[in-house]
Amino acid sequence: MKKNNVTKVLSLKALLASAMLMAACSNDGSSDSAQSADYDPDSKLEVNWTAMLHTPSPPSGDVLDKLEEHTNAEINFNWVPDASKEERITAALASGELSDIVSLTMMTNSSVRQSLKSGMFWDVGKYLDDYENLKQIPEEVRNAASIEGTLYGVPFQKPLARSGLVIRKDWLDNVGLKEPTNLDELYEVARAFTEEDPDGNGKNDTVGFGDRSDLKYSSFKLIASYHGAPNNWKVEEDGTFTPEFETEEYTNAMKYSRDLYKNGYLAQDFAVTAKTDQQQNFAQGKTGIYTGMIDILNLKNLSQGLQEGMKLVPVNKIAGPDGEYHVWSENTGVGGLLAFPKSEVESEAELKRLLQFVDDLIDKEAYLLMTGGVEGTHYEMDENGALKILDTDSWKNEVQPFSSSRPSEVTHELIDADPDKQLANELVVENDQFAVIDPTVPLDSATANERGTELEKIITDATIKYIMGDLDDAGFKDAVKKWRESGGDQIAKEYAEAYKAAK
């Protein structure tokens, strides 16, 4: 941690010989095991932390000071905008320019997996039980966060399945419909939102589903799990692995979305729409169904001054053809890892002090700071014990940036003073009961690590084309065949082997 100067010198050298540096920089991580394992939990810590930023700008204000006070540490955040995490994190991993703590959120990214497996980071598995909060991390979360049985960092604990829909309640009332409870009703809502002028302005200017070019976080993946499709992979009874897109349920979901698109109930430009545009379209009253329940407050705030009288309702229980509820789970409740690179954290004692720091962050006091901010400034507890944000703008600027760096979102329960947000939170908890787990989260496949992202692209493209009517069943089968031949078969085989070995 006193490596600041060293890092500076190294980065100067990087200008001279960036390529050579990679070797030099990554070599200095290995000679450190001999030092004493004792640490002083009361010592003042100086910590550099590479963290994700989901807001437009880094936090201002005094929340950081309070956090530092609570954890007895000096925290230097190195913010990485979430939109550019892929380039930034992979580049940082490749160059070895890391900080004491690195938030790794892309657990399926091949480059992240390769780095983890290469031993760049400390194995923290055996230390967790020494800490008050960390020892409460459930066994299944630890398993899901492990790679080949090794835990290379403290898992970010998230709700098991966060996905769900946000629907315009006022529009539902205008067209005389109730909240949908099954796929047919959902389709009917999308139709009515498009054709029956739900905003009553006499113009044909609304669409049901507003989506973006991402299948996972916009409606498609959710609709697929409503149809009963597996989450990425399905384990057959004989232990073989079938990819989701070869199941009948996935095909049904594609047909469902294709019908939505063909009739105009799904935004026609979804394949070229970015997330901010998708949210803007919703806030401006162009679309009426949004995927992503946790964004409900955000959407409300965005619409202020644009759509007066907008009422929203979160919906997550859409029964599939089998009458059951299903929602896909993102990484089995693991939001990534707080990893400690050996090149920066040189001794066991340093590692233990850092784990103490992470443990302190899970304390209720720190959790409240990172969730609501400073009591009296950013929030207050109302008579029902609900957390009420006092000034949304200052909360957005000073508190919200920290929220994605909370090591656990499930340890403490808070009541949100906004009833819609509170309902969405409750529905997320309810999702646990019908979450569909991705069986490959704790498994490893060399081929998936090497070319997983490329292969995924083949299927994503084909699915989008199918939805837009540019590809028929035969065309989709060809794409699947291409996927199989380019490495998909190999991945299935490797997962089956890893699954067998893990059992």
Next chain:
Amino acid sequence: MRETNVAVDQVSTAVSKKEIKQMARRKNAASLVRNKYLYLMILPGLLYFLIFKYVPMAGVVIAFQDYQPFLGMAGSEWVGFKHFERLFTEPTFFMLLKNTLIFFALNLFIFFPIPIIVALMLNEVRLKAFKGTVQTIIYIPHFMSWVIIVSIFYVFLTVDGGIINELIARIGGEKIDFLTSPDWTRSLYIIQVIWKEMGWSTIIYLAAVTAVDPQLYEAAKIDGANRLRQIWHVTLPAIRPVIIILLILKIGQTLDLGFEHVYLLLNSLNREVAEIFDTYVYTAGLKNGQLSYSTAVGLFKGVVGLVLVIGANKLAKKFGEDGLY
């Protein structure tokens, strides 16, 4: 120098070759001292090339390794041409090559002549103020980033609410998927390139045109040449060397079409016509962490570019032009 050498040889063999060399070196050193300021002035440029262009070249060795950041260049395993084999046997290789070559052809045959024509036209403009205004206006897009240009096109061309499509719908036509239809991708690409770079590229031609000796025009006029004839027989031959040099440079960029622009144009529906080597390297390399593989693709691109530049230069010399070097 040769005279002294001969003289020294004749006079005595006692003066060894070593001493002759030393003399020559002294003379060089003397010229170095004399022109020290000139050399000093060239130093930053040399350093720039050394530090930013030559030293990093050592990094290409990772194209022949299975590079692992943690192990470093010294510790990674050597794998020979494995990554090149993968590139050439990849099913997408020919798609990438085809798309790259088509984009290049568009650049060469459609974009390249346009600045020349614009420069010639501007040269004929009589009103100075008008010429200046037009120049300024057509230079502006060059200073905008691709993100802005592609976004402007996006706003105009979306199916839901894009101005162009709304106009088409209003006059009774059917809306067109400009952004996602593979048929439109190439047209969009070249239109955007023209819009952005047309004005800026005229600068060099305009400079060359102003250097033409006015007497030549007078002579042509006396011989009865009209305006068009003057352009054809005087202006164009005068700027021919400039055109050739720029053409050779352009050819060198064959496989280097601007990652940013194409990446922004790319989406799930037009990938088969828009994915080029640069964007492929980005997804396979940076996003997937395949550093060795993407280095191999980059090296391949570089070698092809070098071969084309040398070839084009040789060809230019054969036709009696000066060439690059």
